Amino acid sequence: MKIKIYTDCPLDLYYEGVYYLKKLNKVEDVELIGTRFFYYAYIKLNNNFRLFKNLRSLIMGKKGAIRGEPVTNLRGSLSAPFRLLFTKNIILSIAACRNSIYFLYLLKLLGKNLIFYSSWPYYGKEWIRKPRFGDNEPLWKLFFKNIKAVGINKHAAEGMKLLGAKTCHIPHCVDTSVFRPRKSKNEKLTALYVGRLNEAKGIRSILGLADKFPKVRFVFVGSGPLEDEVKNNKNVEFLGKVSDRDKMAEIYGGSDIFILNSYKTPEWEEVFGRVLIEAMASGLAVISTDCIGPKEIIDGKNALMIEQRNDMQLLEKFELLLKDKKLREELGKNARECAVEKYDTAKIAEKWLEAIKR
Missing domain, CATH: 3.40.50 (Rossmann fold)
Known part of the structure; x- marks a missing residue:
């Protein structure tokens, strides 16, 4: 066939x-x-x-x-x-x-x-x-x-x-044999964003977190109209667009928290979120907005969900994960199980x- x-x-x-x-x-x-x-x-x-x-x-x-x-x-x-x-x-x-x-x-x-x-x-x-x-x-x-x-x-x-x-x-x-939990070698707690660098992805709100928490390592992967803003933020490590799958798996594996901060516009909406299931398969603690795609993936036990365009909720959930290592580990474990069971x-x-x- x-x-x-x-x-x-x-x-x-x-x-x-x-x-x-x-x-x-x-x-x-x-x-x-x-x-x-x-x-x-x-x-x-x-x-x-x-x-x-x-x-x-x-x-x-x-x-x-x-x-x-x-x-x-x-x-x-x-x-x-x-x-x-x-x-x-x-x-x-x-x-x-x-x-x-x-x-x-x-x-x-x-x-x-x-x-x-x-x-x-x-x-x-x-x-x-x-x-x-x-x-x-x-x-x-x-x-x-x-x-x-x-x-x-x-x-x-x-x-x-x-x-x-x-x-x-x-x-x-997602290939769960490639995207899998790894022991992070980073001394700093690492927050990761992967995707297009544009307004609808809520990039500026994540950059705001980077300014508020300089002791946290913020890593951005992607390209787009807001690339210069990301590059110029002194609290951000910008890796550009990464096409190599194994390299991306390493980046996920070296992170602790994943943020997907998309919001709906008249032209676009996050209707799935492939990076979301890659992060989950990698055992990361995830924060995501309630766009139509992520809402079908997240059940409250495998990730934290926030309202779209709500910077206060983003800040609260991020602070919660920073302070609570046990919660990060539990969310990561449940996320991995979900990815293997439903998205392998x-x-x-x-x-x-x-x-x-x-």
């Missing part, structure tokens, strides 16, 4: 459970294909040709290379619509209501074994994107009727079910196999 993943966001780490099936020899091959050929071509031209880069700077006022955007093979992306016509098993991860629905509906009519994969928690209430041309919402609704669908969070699964899809819930996963890659891979075969 061969599987093609046709996605707006071609990042391998979002599909680790599917790739693990290949490792287990349960599937013959898995191919990840990005949907956005023209955008990938634009990035390649900008990053590799000075003339194009200068034109972009002149017209749009944006300078330098475009970093942090996943780009797949251009030839594979361009030829994907043709090749998918001859593919049986296809996982689709595409924002509704894109105009690609006309092609997706054709695949459905051709009897392909389609699985629509999404984390959008508001199906049945509002769409991720409105179509640029015309009204294709009725066709999207027809597409969802009786199609197999996987929700990364339970809200997504329930929403697609309301549209008539045959749904199941399969969360992201091997277990999630089995769920994917069931979804593909049903």
Whole structure:
């Protein structure tokens, strides 16, 4: 059995459970294909040709290379619509209501074994994107009727079910043999943040903690618009973006407390939180806001939860963990058990196999 993943966001780490099936020899091959050929071509031209880069700077006022955007093979992306016509098993991860629905509906009519994969928690209430041309919402609704669908969070699964899809819930996963508790060699208590460095991640509030607690080691991993603010904070150790998985596991292992301080905006919400389950698998004491994704993961025994945009609660929970070593250890132990039981890659891979075969 061969599987093609046709996605707006071609990042391998979002599909680790599917790739693990290949490792287990349960599937013959898995191919990840990005949907956005023209955008990938634009990035390649900008990053590799000075003339194009200068034109972009002149017209749009944006300078330098475009970093942090996943780009797949251009030839594979361009030829994907043709090749998918001859593919049986296809996982689709595409924002509704894109105009690609006309092609997706054709695949459905051709009897392909389609699985629509999404984390959008508001199906049945509002769409991720409105179509640029015309009204294709009725066709999207027809597409969802009786199609197999996987929700990364339970809200997504329930929403697609309301549209008539045959749904199941399969969360992201973590390799618990790599992300595991380790004995920290740091003399200082270490607080860790991993992720995008932007407003919606509540970065400035975490920097505020770093200013209040100079004796605590604060480590930031990631990149984004607020990178300079993080770099310039004398109480912060900034590691930049770290792509190596083993290196990231070491960073988690050298930390004591993990902070996820995201909040909902009109454009974005923390609909899962992969870094959350990585931290939990590593046995860290976690503080997280009550975004829709973390709320499904945290049960009160495996992490501490706070309201979004509530700096006072963040401060109180952080001080509590600083003072109470026993609580940190208990939360870390429970977090590890939760990650192994619910989010281990091997277990999630089995769920994917069931979804593909049903």
